[in-house]
Amino acid sequence: MKxxxxxxxxxxxxxxxxxxxxxxxxxxxxDLTFEAKVDATRNTPARPxxxxxxxxxxxxxxxWGDHQHYVLKVALDGAWVGAYKENSYxxxxxxxxxxxxxxxxxxxxxVGNLISLAHFKAESGETYYLRTRFLSGIxxxxxxxxVELDPLDSDEAKYLISFYPLSIxxxxx
Numbered sequence: 001m002k003x004x005x006x007x008x009x010x011x012x013x014x015x016x017x018x019x020x021x022x023x024x025x026x027x028x029x030x031d032l033t034f035e036a037k038v039d040a041t042r043n044t045p046a047r048p049x050x051x052x053x054x055x056x057x058x059x060x061x062x063x064w065g066d067h068q069h070y071v072l073k074v075a076l077d078g079a080w081v082g083a084y085k086e087n088s089y090x091x092x093x094x095x096x097x098x099x100x101x102x103x104x105x106x107x108x109x110x111v112g113n114l115i116s117l118a119h120f121k122a123e124s125g126e127t128y129y130l131r132t133r134f135l136s137g138i139x140x141x142x143x144x145x146x147v148e149l150d151p152l153d154s155d156e157a158k159y160l161i162s163f164y165p166l167s168i169x170x171x172x173x
Contacts, residue, residue: 026100026117028075033106033172034083036071038165045127045161049093053122056129057082057103058089058152058160059167071106072132072147073169084167089160096124103132103149116149129157 048054057074073083077099082090083106098121105114120128129152136145152160 024102024117025078026075026119027102027104027115028073028078028080032073032080034071034073034080034169035172036083036085036088036167036169038084038086038088039168040165042166045158046091048125048127051124052093052095053124054091054127055094055099055120055122056089056091056127056157056161057084058129058131058157058164059084059134060087060131060160060164061133061135062087070134070136071169072134073104073106074132075102075104076100080171082167083169087160088165088167090167090169094122096122098122101130101149103147105134105145105147114145114147116147118149118151120151127154129154131157131160 045056046054055076059072069085071083071085073080075081076092076094081092084090098119100119101117103116103118114134116132118130120130122128131148131150131152133148133150134145135148
């Protein structure tokens with residue numbers, strides 16, 4: 001019995017050490033907030049630079065999204081890279097390799113932290129699309145508010161980008 005217990009403890013310890021990325025390490029500094037505006041004149045997708053990949057973040061709350069006044073901020077590998085609201089998008093070039101993403105409703109929402117996490121492996125020259133949705137009391141939604149962060153099909157993403165405005169964000173000082 002002692003041998004089985006010792007093996008289980010060692011295995012648990014080895015598993016804990018094997019995971020080098022803590023899920024919340026994808027998020028940026030907690031107190032950093034963004035101002036987000038939309039630019040409806042710029043909705044042409046960018047291509048990745050040589051040796052890099054491109055990731056598009058699309059905030060899509062459907063027909064109610066343009067009334068959504070909460071800002072969602074997005075972090076990549078522990079650093080905030082931008083923010084958006086009201087059915088918009090932005091893109092970020094990334095180096096090839098594994099990346100960890102955190103989407104969070106910016107402070108000010110009365111329920112507390114609303115975070116969603118994801119990861120993806122980028123390859124040079126490729127384009128990736130992630131969609132966030134913030135569901136909170138819209139369209140008869142009666143559950144607790146939450147943030148979704150999911151991969152998006154490239155055809156659907158290009159369709160949304162074709163009429164969603166570009167989000168331009170800056171960190172508040």
